[in-house]
Amino acid sequence: MKEKIYVHVADDHKILIEGIIAVINTDKEIEIKGYSLTGQEVIDWFSTKGNAADVLILDITMPVLDGFEVLKYFKKKRINQKVIVLSSYDDVKIVQEVLNLGCKGYISKNSAGEHIVNAIKAVARGEQYFSNDIQNSLLQTLSGQIVSQGELPDKFLFDSLTEREVDVLKLVTKEYSTSEMADFLNLSVNTVETYRKNLLRKLNVKNAVGLAMYAVKNNIV
Amino acid sequence: MKEKIYVHVADDHKILIEGIIAVINTDKEIEIKGYSLTGQEVIDWFSTKGNAADVLILDITMPVLDGFEVLKYFKKKRINQKVIVLSSYDDVKIVQEVLNLGCKGYISKNSAGEHIVNAIKAVARGEQYFSNDIQNSLLQTLSGQIVSQGELPDKFLFDSLTEREVDVLKLVTKEYSTSEMADFLNLSVNTVETYRKNLLRKLNVKNAVGLAMYAVKNNIV
DNA sequence: AGCCTTCTCACGGAAAACCGTGAGAGAACT
DNA sequence: AGTTCTCTCACGGTTTTCCGTGAGAAGGCT
Numbered sequence: 001m002k003e004k005i006y007v008h009v010a011d012d013h014k015i016l017i018e019g020i021i022a023v024i025n026t027d028k029e030i031e032i033k034g035y036s037l038t039g040q041e042v043i044d045w046f047s048t049k050g051n052a053a054d055v056l057i058l059d060i061t062m063p064v065l066d067g068f069e070v071l072k073y074f075k076k077k078r079i080n081q082k083v084i085v086l087s088s089y090d091d092v093k094i095v096q097e098v099l100n101l102g103c104k105g106y107i108s109k110n111s112a113g114e115h116i117v118n119a120i121k122a123v124a125r126g127e128q129y130f131s132n133d134i135q136n137s138l139l140q141t142l143s144g145q146i147v148s149q150g151e152l153p154d155k156f157l158f159d160s161l162t163e164r165e166v167d168v169l170k171l172v173t174k175e176y177s178t179s180e181m182a183d184f185l186n187l188s189v190n191t192v193e194t195y196r197k198n199l200l201r202k203l204n205v206k207n208a209v210g211l212a213m214y215a216v217k218n219n220i221v
Numbered sequence: 222m223k224e225k226i227y228v229h230v231a232d233d234h235k236i237l238i239e240g241i242i243a244v245i246n247t248d249k250e251i252e253i254k255g256y257s258l259t260g261q262e263v264i265d266w267f268s269t270k271g272n273a274a275d276v277l278i279l280d281i282t283m284p285v286l287d288g289f290e291v292l293k294y295f296k297k298k299r300i301n302q303k304v305i306v307l308s309s310y311d312d313v314k315i316v317q318e319v320l321n322l323g324c325k326g327y328i329s330k331n332s333a334g335e336h337i338v339n340a341i342k343a344v345a346r347g348e349q350y351f352s353n354d355i356q357n358s359l360l361q362t363l364s365g366q367i368v369s370q371g372e373l374p375d376k377f378l379f380d381s382l383t384e385r386e387v388d389v390l391k392l393v394t395k396e397y398s399t400s401e402m403a404d405f406l407n408l409s410v411n412t413v414e415t416y417r418k419n420l421l422r423k424l425n426v427k428n429a430v431g432l433a434m435y436a437v438k439n440n441i442v
Numbered sequence: 443a444g445c446c447t448t449c450t451c452a453c454g455g456a457a458a459a460c461c462g463t464g465a466g467a468g469a470a471c472t
Numbered sequence: 473a474g475t476t477c478t479c480t481c482a483c484g485g486t487t488t489t490c491c492g493t494g495a496g497a498a499g500g501c502t
Contacts, residue, residue: 078401162448173434175427177488180299190451197491206396207458208489212430213394216437383478398458411481418461428488429459 005029005124008045008053010036010070011086012062016109020057020086023113030120039065043073046081053081055120058103060087060094071101075204082123086116095134100204105129161202166220168195173212173221226250226345229266229274231257231291232307233283237330241278241307244334251341260286264294267302275345278337279324281308281315292322296425303344307337316355321425326350382423387441389416394433394442 007030009017017035024030033053036042039062046053060067067085074081084105085098095106105123107115111131122129161169164185171181178196182189200206203214215221228251230238238256245251254274257263260283267273281288288306295302305326306319316327326344328336332352343350382390385406392402399417403410421427424435436442 164449172430175431175434177428179488187449188451190453191449193489194449194451196489200490206490207398207429209393209429209433210396212433213396213437216434385479400458408479409481411483412479414459415479415481417459421460427460 004031005055005120006031006033006053007055007057007120008032008034008036008042009057010039010042010062010067011057011059012037013059016059019113020116023116024120027117030117038062039067039070042070046074046079054124056081056083057116057120058083058085060085060089060098068097068101071098071103075102084116084119084123084129095130100202102204106134107131108133161199165195165199165202168192169199169211169215170221172196172199172208173215225252226276226341227252227254227274228276228278228341229253229255229257229263230278231260231263231283231288232278232280233258234280237280240334241337244337245341248338251338259283260288260291263291267295267300275303276341277302277304278341279304279306281306281310281319289318289322292319292324296323305337305340305344305350316351321423323425327355328352329354382420386416386420386423389413390420390432390436391442393417393420393429394436 007024009020009032011017011020014037017037021032021035024032034045034049036045041064042056042058043065046056056070058067058070067087071083073079074083080102083103084107085103086107086109087094088109098106105119105128107119107129108131111133115131119129119131167185168181171184176184178192179189181187181192185192196208196211199211203211205211205214228245230241230253232238232241235258238258242253242256245253255266255270257266262285263277263279264286267277277291279288279291286294288308292304294300295304301323304324305328306324307328307330308315309330319327326340326349328340328350329352332354336352340350340352388406389402392405397405399413400410402408402413406413417429417432420432424432426432426435
């Protein structure tokens with residue numbers, strides 16, 4: 001006997017929510033536990049109910065707080081919520097951005113309904129999921145790299161780092177403070193600060209320790 | 222043709238300095254480039270002359286600023302000065318402490334003169350050096366571990382960490398802030414702060430990144 | 443010519459880290 | 473009984489990091 005997968009849906013178009021619910025109800029492994037029409041509602045729902053849903057289907061464009069903000073909220077609160085972004089944009093930049101924010105799946109709104117079901121099951125199992133058209137967009141950008149269903153090469157999860165950013169990253173791992181780096185690199189403290197901020201953002205980490213751990217894992221040091 | 226090894230001697234007893242100079246002058250590889258009678262003089266000398274001496278022979282007990290303070294100065298300024306501590310104490314605690322502060326050799330004042338010469342040459346080559354009686358003290362404390370001439374097992378360079386300190390160290394590598402750790406461990410923020418401070422001191426690192434790097438190198442995470 | 447990226451710097455404010463020091467309670471070992 | 477170790481907490485202060493935002497210069501690409 002399988003455990004049910006509980007799902008919450010967030011989209012500002014109620015008609016779309018109803019559509020998704022209809023599709024999902026055809027599968028008896030999955031059960032809808034609630035829905036939201038704005039980002040704020042999502043956050044309220046999850047903060048009052050605890051993690052009452054295994055998977056959140058999240059639209060990016062919503063009033064009050066958009067999907068980005070919702071993802072940022074989970075990240076900030078260290079809530080490891082499994083999220084599938086449902087978007088009308090298949091822009092690679094957007095995909096990258098939500099992936100950086102910890103989203104585990106991405107399906108475009110013109111996917112067939114069964115894709116949503118598959119995505120939910122895959123993500124609930126701890127895998128990643130991207131609908132075919134998204135994968136194609138990614139493939140175009142990647143050109144040459146192999147993107148298998150449900151997994152992405154690491155390089156794709158981040159913007160690439162510039163030379164200077166790597167300089168700063170290396171010094172961070174050597175326990176340099178910002179002012180020490182500024183001295184060493186003959187830069188203004190403000191400049192080094194900017195690189196630090198860019199690194200935190202690009203690598204999707206919370207602090208200098210996160211930078212150091214990234215550098216270690218990726219053999220930058 | 223060998224390069225000369227330049228040495229600076231710091232001790233508040235001028236007669237001892239003269240003795241050391243006399244001993245060192247018997248060896249034509251080594252040359253005295255200056256001496257100091259207080260810790261402050263040492264710092265002044267090195268900060269004005271640059272690193273004009275390869276090796277510093279340093280007494281612990283000195284007026285104005287003691288040897289500890291001098292070692293802390295080098296550490297803080299990231300000056301990789303090779304230092305041999307010359308001490309009348311053969312207390313293991315003291316040895317540990319100066320080693321943590323980056324000192325590369327330790328000889329007690331009742332060592333024969335040739336030991337000083339050997340120590341200088343070893344440290345100048347980048348090795349560690351401990352006079353026999355110090356090694357014996359260390360051996361007693363270590364009992365069972367092998368201490369070969371010029372090298373010490375890593376565990377000896379640090380106080381061992383307590384359980385709680387390890388808890389905090391692990392969370393540091395996960396990018397937890399102090400208040401997040403306090404929540405997670407059900408402790409006061411002040412308490413977690415204390416563990417952080419103890420870790421910084423014990424592991425001889427400058428900041429949280431140093432802690433993380435230590436944890437990685439020592440497979441704590 | 444227009445756009446993009448990178449590099450550089452600035453400012454102000456909030457949060458977190460770092461520093462020094464002291465201290466009580468309980469367990470453990472001598 | 474005394475010492476040492478660990479765990480716990482406090483307080484006040486300085487420094488550093490983090491955050492958001494904006495912007496000019498140089499080089500490259502379309």
